[in-house]
Amino acid sequence: MSESEEDMYDSYKSTDEEQELDLDEDEDEIFVEEDDTELNFTDVVAERNRKKNYEVEFNVHSVEGIVKSQDDEIIHVSNILGIQKQHAATLLRHFRWNKERLIERYMDDSGSVLKTAGVITDDSRVPKFMKVYGFVCDICCDDDNDLNTLALSCGHRFCRNCYEHYLTQKIKEEGESRRIMCMASNCNVIVDEKTIELAVSPEIHSRYRTLLNRTYVDDNEYLRWCPAPSCEYAVECHVPNTSLTRIVPTVECFCCHRFCFGCGLPDHQPSICMLVRKWVKKCEDDSETANWISAHTKECGKCHSTIEKNGGCNHMTCRKCKYEFCWVCMGPWSEHGTSWYNCNRYDEKSSQDARDQQAKSRASLERYLHYYNRFANHEQSAKLDRELYNKTEKKMEEMQQTSDLSWIEVQFLKKAVDILVQCRMTLKWTYAFAFYLVRNNQTEIFEDNQRDLEMAVEQLSELLEKPIEAEKITELKQEVLNKTVYVGSRREVLLEDTAKGLSEGRWEFQGFEELHE
Amino acid sequence: MSMALFTKRLAKELSDLKINPPVGIEIEEAETFKSWKLNLDGVDGTLYAGERFALEFRFSPNYPMESPEVVFVGNIPIHPHIYSNGHICLNVLYNQWSPVLSVRSICLSIQSMLSSCTCKEPPPDNSHYIRTARSSPKLTQWSFHDDSV
Numbered sequence A: 001m002s003e004s005e006e007d008m009y010d011s012y013k014s015t016d017e018e019q020e021l022d023l024d025e026d027e028d029e030i031f032v033e034e035d036d037t038e039l040n041f042t043d044v045v046a047e048r049n050r051k052k053n054y055e056v057e058f059n060v061h062s063v064e065g066i067v068k069s070q071d072d073e074i075i076h077v078s079n080i081l082g083i084q085k086q087h088a089a090t091l092l093r094h095f096r097w098n099k100e101r102l103i104e105r106y107m108d109d110s111g112s113v114l115k116t117a118g119v120i121t122d123d124s125r126v127p128k129f130m131k132v133y134g135f136v137c138d139i140c141c142d143d144d145n146d147l148n149t150l151a152l153s154c155g156h157r158f159c160r161n162c163y164e165h166y167l168t169q170k171i172k173e174e175g176e177s178r179r180i181m182c183m184a185s186n187c188n189v190i191v192d193e194k195t196i197e198l199a200v201s202p203e204i205h206s207r208y209r210t211l212l213n214r215t216y217v218d219d220n221e222y223l224r225w226c227p228a229p230s231c232e233y234a235v236e237c238h239v240p241n242t243s244l245t246r247i248v249p250t251v252e253c254f255c256c257h258r259f260c261f262g263c264g265l266p267d268h269q270p271s272i273c274m275l276v277r278k279w280v281k282k283c284e285d286d287s288e289t290a291n292w293i294s295a296h297t298k299e300c301g302k303c304h305s306t307i308e309k310n311g312g313c314n315h316m317t318c319r320k321c322k323y324e325f326c327w328v329c330m331g332p333w334s335e336h337g338t339s340w341y342n343c344n345r346y347d348e349k350s351s352q353d354a355r356d357q358q359a360k361s362r363a364s365l366e367r368y369l370h371y372y373n374r375f376a377n378h379e380q381s382a383k384l385d386r387e388l389y390n391k392t393e394k395k396m397e398e399m400q401q402t403s404d405l406s407w408i409e410v411q412f413l414k415k416a417v418d419i420l421v422q423c424r425m426t427l428k429w430t431y432a433f434a435f436y437l438v439r440n441n442q443t444e445i446f447e448d449n450q451r452d453l454e455m456a457v458e459q460l461s462e463l464l465e466k467p468i469e470a471e472k473i474t475e476l477k478q479e480v481l482n483k484t485v486y487v488g489s490r491r492e493v494l495l496e497d498t499a500k501g502l503s504e505g506r507w508e509f510q511g512f513e514e515l516h517e
Numbered sequence B: 001m002s003m004a005l006f007t008k009r010l011a012k013e014l015s016d017l018k019i020n021p022p023v024g025i026e027i028e029e030a031e032t033f034k035s036w037k038l039n040l041d042g043v044d045g046t047l048y049a050g051e052r053f054a055l056e057f058r059f060s061p062n063y064p065m066e067s068p069e070v071v072f073v074g075n076i077p078i079h080p081h082i083y084s085n086g087h088i089c090l091n092v093l094y095n096q097w098s099p100v101l102s103v104r105s106i107c108l109s110i111q112s113m114l115s116s117c118t119c120k121e122p123p124p125d126n127s128h129y130i131r132t133a134r135s136s137p138k139l140t141q142w143s144f145h146d147d148s149v
């Protein structure tokens, strides 16, 4: 772990004693900083733990951590209930790792818990390979006397080969791990992990362990795999699904990927998951394109070719069939007589209805495009900012050779670009937020914050585009640092306000009736 | 998966069915170990008495670790758990399959499912199901609410 990772890890570390899952081992870390001598210990803890409204507490776990936490849970339950580890594991998986519920039910009626979970805790019947005289395997019909056989604690006995085939099929082909049952019909006894290790090849066994880890995280409401490609960390965050209308739980993996714990999509603060889903779908929807076409084009009344109006004149001539008509009322031009470029048929009922329809769809489309263009613009600009940074970095390398600038001195640029890109992502999602937001006097602050952040971002972006001169590097550095801090603080102000509003139920979103009953 | 187990099992099942066929069940076609066709007669004294149906079994090389694909073909029985495309809602064909089960035991289960039927009716969601189902019933996410019919 690098120093900065450790830092981040600490600052998000939960101290909640009630926390159900405490997967972290380094319990003895203490939040005291040496320079903070004027503060006493409790003050420091309070300061470090006072989280911002838009932040949530979370932990990042490696695969080893995930394995270890399963082992810890299993040992714990095995001790409490006085059963073997492999049985405790089967029970925990059956209860989707809800340890409290398992223990409560077990204390209440252990017989029925064991039966439904498919566990028989009979120490005299630990599964092992053996040769049984006169045995015939019901599956392959083999009856060799030196046939190796295996029976689970239910007593259903089959040959070793059939067991290996069966388990390999379940694990490799069906991806099953949690509930692989006895091969006998109507027997729900689970093949425990110890028996599986006994019966399959090392390759299949390691696949089995991987599947178990996967289901452990998938089954657990408070764990989620980092969605970054080939990243193997899992994030733990105690925000339940039911809170996702009031909070946008944003987490950051050790791999630096920032994502929403609620839905797994990349960081989409300040928009809530539900709104993001709706917006993404709207943008993908082809009907928006269709709307655009209907608002900007008309069909020739005669041959139905699509005609786009690109000038101011209402006298349209279809390029294809030469039909002449009026753009305003769509009627044939010949009926316009001498009124020429001033259509006086505008008030006729039929023309009016057609136009009302068109106007409505155009207004809603223009509103959508207003937000969409800004949304898309920040996405595009973030890419350009990254490109700009790459170019700048090259330039800095060149400069290092001709002047006495060191690598460390140009790092402020990287930091600035990172913040800039992050702010653009936030801004991007403020436009989806604003699209659905019902305007009232409460929303003015949001709009002001959005504008301030927008301005700060553009200023920083402009600053980074400035040509770099070696002799002015100190000046530039100071200016960039100041702007970077400022931009970051504008983002914080905006996110604080939107997050606070969400938790207070201050925002009203149109098209989300389910949020306001 | 070894071919040996797959072919050995099916060869054994085939000879058992030929030597000792269950009442009302008859092999129509079993030329390969890929698919078999069996005739199934409605049992006397039940709603299906006098009717003859055909079941098609398709085996993968993972049989019997994996269940066979079983559908009615041709004359499809009208039954609350049988869709008009031949798909059968019966748990032993899907999640309750066990490698101990066989072509014979499947035929007997289906026969008893027909015999216990008290009302000749298609499944309530038949028209929706046949529009949306994939060709193999094994690709359907079955939920078994009622095993008594």
Ligand SMILES: [Zn+2]
Binding pocket: A137, A138, A139, A140, A141, A142, A158, A159, A160, A161, A162, A163
């Ligand atoms: Zn066997």
Ligand SMILES: [Zn+2]
Binding pocket: A152, A154, A155, A156, A182, A183, A184, A187, A188, A189
């Ligand atoms: Zn068993």
Ligand SMILES: [Zn+2]
Binding pocket: A226, A227, A228, A231, A232, A233, A253, A254, A255, A256, A257
């Ligand atoms: Zn990651």
Ligand SMILES: [Zn+2]
Binding pocket: A260, A261, A262, A263, A264, A265, A268, A272, A273, A276
């Ligand atoms: Zn989300």
Ligand SMILES: [Zn+2]
Binding pocket: A300, A301, A302, A303, A304, A305, A318, A319, A320, A321, A322, A323
């Ligand atoms: Zn035309």
Ligand SMILES: [Zn+2]
Binding pocket: A326, A327, A328, A329, A330, A331, A336, A343, A344, A345, A346
């Ligand atoms: Zn006109």
